[in-house]
Amino acid sequence: MPEKLALVTPPYLLLLIAASLICLPESISQRSPTYLGFLSDATDCPPEDYYDYIIVGGGTAGCPLAATLSEKFRVLVLERGGIPYGDPNLMSPDGFLTTLMEVDDFDSPAQTFTSEDGVHNARGRVLGGSSAINAGFYSRADQDFYRRSGINWDLKMVNQSYNWVENAIVFRPDLKNWQSTVRNALLEAGLNPYHGFSLDHVVGTKIGGSTFDSSNTRHSSADLLNYANPPNIKVVVHATVERVLLTSSSSPANPGKKLSASGVIFRDQTGLYHHAMVQNNGEVLLCAGALGSPQLLLLSGIGARPYLASWGIPIAHHSPYVGRFMYDNPRNGISILPRLPLDHSLIQVVGITSSGFYLEAASNIVPFTSRARPVFVTVATLMEKIVGPLSSGSLRLASTDVRLNPIVRFNYFRNPIDLELCVNGTRKIGDVLRSRSMGGFRFRQWFSGARDFRYVGPALPRDESSDEQMREFCRRTVSTIWHYHGGCLVGKVVDRDLKVIGIDALRVVDGSTFAVSPGTNPQATLLMLGRLSVKGYIVGSISCGLLHRTGETVRMAAEEENALIELPHKKIKIKRFVVGRAINSRSHHCEMCPSPCKIHKQWEFEDWAPRTSNPPPPSLMPGVATARCSLSVTNNVHQLLSS
Numbered sequence: 225m226p227e228k229l230a231l232v233t234p235p236y237l238l239l240l241i242a243a244s245l246i247c248l249p250e251s252i253s254q255r256s257p258t259y260l261g262f263l264s265d266a267t268d269c270p271p272e273d274y275y276d277y278i279i280v281g282g283g284t285a286g287c288p289l290a291a292t293l294s295e296k297f298r299v300l301v302l303e304r305g306g307i308p309y310g311d312p313n314l315m316s317p318d319g320f321l322t323t324l325m326e327v328d329d330f331d332s333p334a335q336t337f338t339s340e341d342g343v344h345n346a347r348g349r350v351l352g353g354s355s356a357i358n359a360g361f362y363s364r365a366d367q368d369f370y371r372r373s374g375i376n377w378d379l380k381m382v383n384q385s386y387n388w389v390e391n392a393i394v395f396r397p398d399l400k401n402w403q404s405t406v407r408n409a410l411l412e413a414g415l416n417p418y419h420g421f422s423l424d425h426v427v428g429t430k431i432g433g434s435t436f437d438s439s440n441t442r443h444s445s446a447d448l449l450n451y452a453n454p455p456n457i458k459v460v461v462h463a464t465v466e467r468v469l470l471t472s473s474s475s476p477a478n479p480g481k482k483l484s485a486s487g488v489i490f491r492d493q494t495g496l497y498h499h500a501m502v503q504n505n506g507e508v509l510l511c512a513g514a515l516g517s518p519q520l521l522l523l524s525g526i527g528a529r530p531y532l533a534s535w536g537i538p539i540a541h542h543s544p545y546v547g548r549f550m551y552d553n554p555r556n557g558i559s560i561l562p563r564l565p566l567d568h569s570l571i572q573v574v575g576i577t578s579s580g581f582y583l584e585a586a587s588n589i590v591p592f593t594s595r596a597r598p599v600f601v602t603v604a605t606l607m608e609k610i611v612g613p614l615s616s617g618s619l620r621l622a623s624t625d626v627r628l629n630p631i632v633r634f635n636y637f638r639n640p641i642d643l644e645l646c647v648n649g650t651r652k653i654g655d656v657l658r659s660r661s662m663g664g665f666r667f668r669q670w671f672s673g674a675r676d677f678r679y680v681g682p683a684l685p686r687d688e689s690s691d692e693q694m695r696e697f698c699r700r701t702v703s704t705i706w707h708y709h710g711g712c713l714v715g716k717v718v719d720r721d722l723k724v725i726g727i728d729a730l731r732v733v734d735g736s737t738f739a740v741s742p743g744t745n746p747q748a749t750l751l752m753l754g755r756l757s758v759k760g761y762i763v764g765s766i767s768c769g770l771l772h773r774t775g776e777t778v779r780m781a782a783e784e785e786n787a788l789i790e791l792p793h794k795k796i797k798i799k800r801f802v803v804g805r806a807i808n809s810r811s812h813h814c815e816m817c818p819s820p821c822k823i824h825k826q827w828e829f830e831d832w833a834p835r836t837s838n839p840p841p842p843s844l845m846p847g848v849a850t851a852r853c854s855l856s857v858t859n860n861v862h863q864l865l866s867s
Contacts, residue, residue, distance in 0.1 A: 259449035266463035266492035283353020286511030288754030352444030362433035365742030374714035393443035400567035412659035415575035484728035518711035545716035557607030581649035608649030
């Protein structure tokens with residue numbers, strides 16, 4: 225019978241609580257980041273200011289989004305937390321679990337919460353968001369994610385955005401003893417082939433990327449702010465956004481009243497309120513995460529009408545699915561004591577199956593007994609995560625105070641298919657434990673002489689062939705791997721370009737729009753999404769809307785410097801325009817140009833054509849084309865200016 229370490233604390237909490245006792249060095253060596261030059265505290269903000277884009281949440285997607293937009297626009301980033309730089313627990317992998325335990329209600333880098341399922345969880349509250357507190361594992365999304373997400377994807381631009389992120393903050397990890405053992409054991413357990421180091425999602429066993437460099441220093445999404453255009457960006461920390469400001473808008477193309485995001489109201493640490501307003505037809509971009517973005521929409525009066533009324537929140541727009549379809553990927557596993565000390569390691573190796581689950585591992589040096597006289601031991605963990613859970617829950621407000629966590633229920637294993645995936649995944653853990661590579665981790669038992677593992681917390685059921693015992697193990701040991709998502713799903717709350725349905729100038733750019741978590745770990749995809757959103761959705765859709773109203777004729781010179789676009793109310797010069805055939809492009813229905821106008825300084829569309837696939841008639845003047853809206857264009861736009 226396997227030995228178990230006697231614990232007072234519930235087993236699934238052991239590692240987190242024990243790790244909170246770890247003491248790290250006071251400082252981690254790192255060069256001061258460039259972004260400190262355009263960073264300020266909310267208390268230093270004026271009562272009101274104007275920006276082209278306001279980003280709520282300087283997290284995993286928000287920081288690359290801000291850096292990219294700042295190339296040509298005036299951008300404000302509002303982050304409710306502080307900065308990660310200089311915090312030894314955040315900057316080193318050794319502080320991972322400590323960060324998740326050393327929390328307070330309003331200021332710690334991690335804000336913990338417990339779902340109504342009874343599972344402890346955490347969200348980022350620091351510049352860099354969850355990328356500043358996570359395990360650092362980096363792996364691209366699986367191909368099925370792009371199909372299931374509902375988002376408009378340009379896969380060429382997706383890859384370009386991944387590359388931009390990877391060149392800046394992704395590194396190849398150096399495998400230590402536990403990770404090397406797990407890699408070999410996964411292969412023995414049948415998780416083939418071996419791909420070595422790969423950032424792609426591939427079935428088999430691989431080493432993924434890491435946002436910790438060779439000196440074990442973390443590089444979060446905040447580091448991508450170093451690539452911003454300093455004159456165009458302002459990053460404000462300790463700025464708690466309380467709601468989005470909405471105003472009525474109408475246009476000749478949309479004569480009826482429609483709400484538009486005009487800015488946000490935020491509070492600093494002294495309690496003073498500030499207004500940040502959009503200008504030049506800009507937008508408010510919510511990047512507050514799977515809990516924060518639906519919470520902010522509800523507090524702004526965007527949600528189910530009866531529910532908002534029950535809280536006394538003025539109803540701005542009836543959107544019944546805000547906060548619905550919340551998912552979390554269940555994590556189950558075992559922890560063992562090794563015979564010899566192991567190096568500390570976070571997730572570096574992953575076994576990817578086509579059967580609906582992934583296997584990962586970590587090892588942590590933790591103190592037992594007491595803080596004053598600790599006995600340090602290593603705990604090695606094997607875990608499985610199920611893919612694309614079908615069970616979903618919901619989010620609702622706990623208070624109208626945005627600083628307090630909303631109430632969340634994920635309904636783990638409500639769908640029996642999820643439970644069967646967990647059973648299969650935990651059985652595969654058993655296969656890994658029985659591999660030859662794991663033999664060195666077994667202890668000889670005192671009386672029988674047999675060799676077995678010493679478990680910290682629950683062991684796998686003795687009869688792994690029993691479906692009921694395995695199901696009970698899954699239910700009893702379920703925990704999170706911090707990959708929760710949903711609450712603002714595409715087609716329910718936002719459209720395929722991430723615009724909030726029914727509200728102008730408001731988008732959600734984060735994991736709350738995902739119906740399924742991408743790949744083994746979502747960090748890479750969220751970083752990519754921040755970069756991609758500018759190139760693919762935000763600038764592209766704005767530029768299209770600035771041309772002309774549907775059905776109006778526009779004259780444009782082709783491939784000619786300083787050509788003219790003739791609109792019904794003015795003429796605008798452009799630098800260059802390429803006439804071609806639209807291939808693999810999206811169709812945009814344009815509206816009357818708002819004032820003041822913006823237009824491309826440099827057109828870099830791959831192709832252009834009228835919405836009908838016919839080319840311009842040959843009878844037109846040389847170099848001049850006549851077309852009617854809509855235009856089908858690819859959104860590879862880099863420069864805009866006011867006319």
